[in-house]
Amino acid sequence: MKYVIIGGDAAGMSAASAIKKKQPESKVIVMEKGTDVSYGACGMPYKLADTQSSMDELVVVSANTFINKRKIDLRLNNEVIDVDLKGKKVVCKGKGRGKYTESFDKLLIATGASPRRLTVNGAELDGVYYLGNMEDGRALSAQMDKLKGGIVTVVGSSLLGLEIMEALAARGFKVNVIERLQSPLPFLPESFGSRIMDKLSSKNVNTYFGAQLQEIRKTDNNLVVSLKQNQSKQVNLKSDFVVIVAGVEPASKIFLEAGLEAGPAGTIAVDEYLGTSNVDIFAAGDCADAIHGVSGKKVFHPLALRANRAGKFAAYNMMGNKKKVAPIMGTAGAKFFDLALAWTGLSRKSAEEAGFDPVIQEIETSSQAHYMRGAGKINYFLVADSKSKKVLGGGILGPYGTTARQVDTLAAALYHQATLEQCYEYDLLYSPPFGPVWNALHISSAILLKKIKI
Amino acid sequence: MKYVIIGGDAAGMSAASAIKKKQPESKVIVMEKGTDVSYGACGMPYKLADTQSSMDELVVVSANTFINKRKIDLRLNNEVIDVDLKGKKVVCKGKGRGKYTESFDKLLIATGASPRRLTVNGAELDGVYYLGNMEDGRALSAQMDKLKGGIVTVVGSSLLGLEIMEALAARGFKVNVIERLQSPLPFLPESFGSRIMDKLSSKNVNTYFGAQLQEIRKTDNNLVVSLKQNQSKQVNLKSDFVVIVAGVEPASKIFLEAGLEAGPAGTIAVDEYLGTSNVDIFAAGDCADAIHGVSGKKVFHPLALRANRAGKFAAYNMMGNKKKVAPIMGTAGAKFFDLALAWTGLSRKSAEEAGFDPVIQEIETSSQAHYMRGAGKINYFLVADSKSKKVLGGGILGPYGTTARQVDTLAAALYHQATLEQCYEYDLLYSPPFGPVWNALHISSAILLKKIKI
Structure with a gap:
């Protein structure tokens, strides 16, 4: 064959x-x-943040191994x-x-x-970067090494956008972000969006949400990014370079x-x-x-x-050996600054679109028992179907560390089409450094069950 | 009523x-x-570690609230x-x-x-502490505050023992530990036990495993704890005080x-x-x-x-409203020093005793993608039944942070009586700061499936 x-x-x-x-x-x-194979593209933002390491560390298996050991005709x-x-x-x-x-x-x-390219004027100028493959990563990394500081405008606030903002801030750049939507990741509850925006502000990222990118112009020394926010007049952002992260x-x-x-x-x-x-x-x-x-x-x-x-x-x-691939549950997440964010399953809106009759519960809980010195706030949401009482999706935002992996429990629940009653019964880990006695999943399952009964 | x-x-x-x-x-x-109600007893070791906080912070709801607000005749x-x-x-x-x-x-x-009391000579002397209720916690805390340093011998290396050792070390005490078994938590794989012992040694805890406590004697200035390790002669440990954690x-x-x-x-x-x-x-x-x-x-x-x-x-x-309580899966865990440890379900031994035909897989993986600077080693084990291919239990040991909550996924899998094939199909979170692409549960499920087929 x-x-x-x-x-x-x-x-x-x-x-x-x-x-x-x-x-x-x-x-x-x-x-x-x-020029590259089998590399961890998701790691590029983290390598950008780190002056001590190179993009080449992202390679999982080298081209040589594929060619010489695995006898693959890799071209x-x-x-x-x-x-x-x-x-x-x-x-x-x-x-x-x-x-x-x-x-x-x-x-x-x-x-x-591939990164979605924008069509506004100037979106392909020198000094405008997209981050798709390793060549893109190396080019952006070289630019960051060369400048060692300055002003950067990021267009887009997806997970990748957030990761890139962190990398730029970590390397001492002053960061602007332009986002056409009113908040980052708007399929998440508002409490998530506003906490993410607060974090960006606290890290001195200038945020322009609900903003329309107008054009990018070259001047003698740098680029100027023009935007219009809501009904207000045009804003011009001087930028040493621009990173476009538009999906x-x-x-x-x-x-x-x-x-x-x-x-x-x-x-x-x-x-x-x-x-x-x-x-x-x-x-x-x-x-x-x-x-x-x-x-x-x-x-x-x-x-x-x-x-x-x-x-x-x-x-x-x-090879003719019929095997169904597992469905996805839509599990995704990222770390940015000291926060971790993850979600899985359906948002309320996507649940409605899929024909469910969803209820949603947002709660605040803690990353450790309330009396622990390191405890931080966790935002959590859970979506369930009010007819079948089945869990449909959820997400978590809180301190990096004990937070994000909790979404896996939900991914397993979705796989097994678990009901709220079942999730409430899970014997989840309790120990003070990892959270309160009752997990966010327990609490929100119990509240949703009451909501549905009423 | x-x-x-x-x-x-x-x-x-x-x-x-x-x-x-x-x-x-x-x-x-x-x-x-x-004298106390509704307190987080599990938090006591963490409060002992922290000079800036008091045991009273562990109270979840005060006696007054129960009496005056909830109208409970609390005595x-x-x-x-x-x-x-x-x-x-x-x-x-x-x-x-x-x-x-x-x-x-x-x-x-x-x-x-209640803490199991030992019956060896001296086990009830002044200066010998047990940690059960808040009064015990306050007494031990007062002793630590008074001495501000010295030598402490801990008898027992359960999770609570490990947490107390960390607290003592954090407060500047020199710590000995005496454990009658050859390793801590011997129902866990050997790789777990040896990593825990290495961690204790690296934190200057003197470890005496496989040791028989002989007696505790009072001298003019302190206590002397005598033990015999394996076949060797008696060892005497001068101790300013002793903490017994014997289950x-x-x-x-x-x-x-x-x-x-x-x-x-x-x-x-x-x-x-x-x-x-x-x-x-x-x-x-x-x-x-x-x-x-x-x-x-x-x-x-x-x-x-x-x-x-x-x-x-x-x-x-x-109240006559018949409701079955959920079974437990045996989920437990702790943080000690910079490590997190958690397990759920059955060990291989307990699976055999319960009539299963268990297979076990131990793997090493990473707390973050391999190329991330903060990546640390994770030890993981998974136990499954070779007849039904159902997951029976497992555990994880690795850096505090992204590690321990992964046991919740396994607890959910156990609740749903998941097979290895199903666990392999879970859409678990991947993002470089939280682990490699394939989760430990994926990898060990795949290996066990191969083992069972052979």
């Missing part, structure tokens, strides 16, 4: 390794358009520019090779996602154009076996659908665990 | 409050032999010394009241547990003598409704049985969440 895999990060290399492990005699070609700087579904071949452009075609028995598309898009264009069926938000449509609308073509990772375990809907879920898992399961299915 | 409750801590006060909430007209008498310094099952009354000894009897319609025994025993003696049925380890036998062998008498908390959700066996499980929960559910059942 001859397998061609497009993309050499989490999904692609997981798949390539899984195939060679089961079928050492098979030919496995991986086309990677960049760096080789980009697939077209695919011929009927002829079962891809058109490639390789460094030193020019344009060539490669046939396949089975194809895996694992091209990931990501599945890198699926040429495959959809070639005729593969599309999923939501521009993904390549796949089923639970990672199969596309073409029987010999599979797609896995950020470029392809994930199925949400709570709503049952296909979603765009560009996260690393899913990509690794999907790559592995795509490989099983490409 | 007239309710009498014996014991004014977690279980007793939870029950008293729950009854007055539903039946404000009922008479609720709480007999508390000590401090009133001890129940006998119970007449047929006559439905208790014999009490009250400060300023002498001996008197009190009748009841329904009785709740919530007397908790706890249910405070059930007079009730068992009066004829109530006994459970394991001297508890009062109760069913899922917290009812004892006498229809009008209930028991909840550390003095009574808990039912283990994995083994189905009655166990002695002296921990705070269970006590709070059992008190509340005992109240429901005493």
Whole structure:
């Protein structure tokens, strides 16, 4: 069998390794358009924050290991520019090779996602950075090393945006943030958004929420970012450089154009076996659908665990060993400054859209027993369906440390379609340095049960 | 209705409050032999560590609130010394009241547990401390304040022992520990025990494991603790004071003598409704049985969440509203020095005893992604049944912070009787500051599945 895999990060290399492990005699070609494979892209903001370490530390397994030990025909700087579904071949452009075609028995598309580029004037100027692959990370890192201070404007306040703001602040930059929405991560309760904004302010980040980016202009010495906030007049922010973090898009264009069926938000449509609308073509990772375990809907879920898992399961299915990949619950999170934030499942709004009759409870609790010196405030929310009493989702925001991992309990509850009564009965850890006797999940389950009964 | 409750801590006060909430007209008498009610006993070691705070901060709800706001007839310094099952009354000894009897319609025994006293010579000398109730805590705290340094010998290396060692070390005492077993917490894998011992050594705690305490003698200036370790000759440890932490025993003696049925380890036998062998008498908390959700066996499980929960559910059942209390999963943990330790479910040994055919996997993983500067080693173990592939228990040991709360995921898995396949499919949080892409539960589930298949 001859397998061609497009993309050499989490999904692609997981798949390539899984195939060679089961079928050492098979030919496995991986086309990677960049210079890096199998790296922890999620770690880039943390490496930016740290002058003592380099992006190269993010590499999980080296290209050499894949080529020499795992016998994978890994081709760096080789980009697939077209695919011929009927002829079962891809058109490639390789460094030193020019344009060539490669046939396949089975194809895996694992091209990931790319930063969404803005179209306002100046969004592609020198000094405007996007953070997608390692080359982007190295470029931004070099810029930070060169300047060693100054003013930076970040456009966007997603999790990645928050992480980048922390990195910039840690390196002594003065940070502005422009966000078109009224608060960061608006699918979370307001209490979460306002606490995040308070944290940004306390770290001297100038926040412009509900602001429209107008343009970016070059002057002699720096850039000027213009924005309009609500109805007020234009604000101009002098910036030594700009980082745009406006979400990501599945890198699926040429495959959809070639005729593969599309999923939501521009993904390549796949089923639970990672199969596309073409029987010999599979797609896995950020470029392809994930199925949400709570709503049952296909979603765009560009996260690393899913990509690794999907790559592995795509490989099983490409080898003819039918295995369904687990649904995602939408678990995500980040640390920024001294706070940790995580959520899973559905927000109230997405629960309504999925046809549930949701109730939500927000509570405040403590990261340690109330009498412990290190105790900090935890914001918690829980969403449940008032008909079935099943838990639908929730999230947590509090001090870095004992907070974020509590979302895993909820992810397990979602997996098992737990009811509020069941969550209330969980025998969760109590010890003073880890929280109060009754966990946030217990408390909010009990309150929601009362709400539903009324 | 007239309710009498014996014991004014977690279980007793939870029950008293729950009854007055539903039946404000009922008479609720709480007999508390000590001077404190409703306090976080588990917090005592942490308060000992901290010169800036007092034991009184551990009080959750004050006696005044119970008496004046919740209209509970709370009697401090009133001890129940006998119970007449047929006559439905208790014999009490009250400060300023002498001996008197009190009748009841329904009785709740919530007397908790007491430190196990040793019987070796000198175990009750002045300068030998046990840590059970707040009076014990205040006495030990006063001693630490008075001496401000010196040598202390701790007898026993349970979780409480470890917490006390940390407190003593934090306050500048030189600490010895004597433990009759070869390692602390020997139901945990060896890798856990040896890491705990390494931590103690690194904190200059002199460890005497596999050691028999011989006696404690008083000299002019201090105490001398004699021990024999394995086959070697006697060691004498000069000690300014001694803390004995030799486990706890249910405070059930007079009730068992009066004829109530006994459970394991001297508890009062109760069913899922917290009812004892006498229809009008209930028991909840550390003095009574808990039912283990994995083994189905009655166990002695002296921990705070269970006590709070059992008190509340005992109240429901005493009021005639039949409600089963949730089983425990055996979840427990502690922080000591910079480490966190937690476990839940069954160890391999207890799984064998419960009739399972267990397999165990120990792994090492990381508290953050491998490339993060703050990453520390995590030890993890998972026990599963090789026939049903169900998870039976597990535990975690690693840096304080992101570690211990991971045991909650396992507690939820146990509640839902999850299989290894299901645990492998959980969509757990990945973000570099919280761990690697694949969680310890994923990795160990995958390895155990392979082990079982072979």
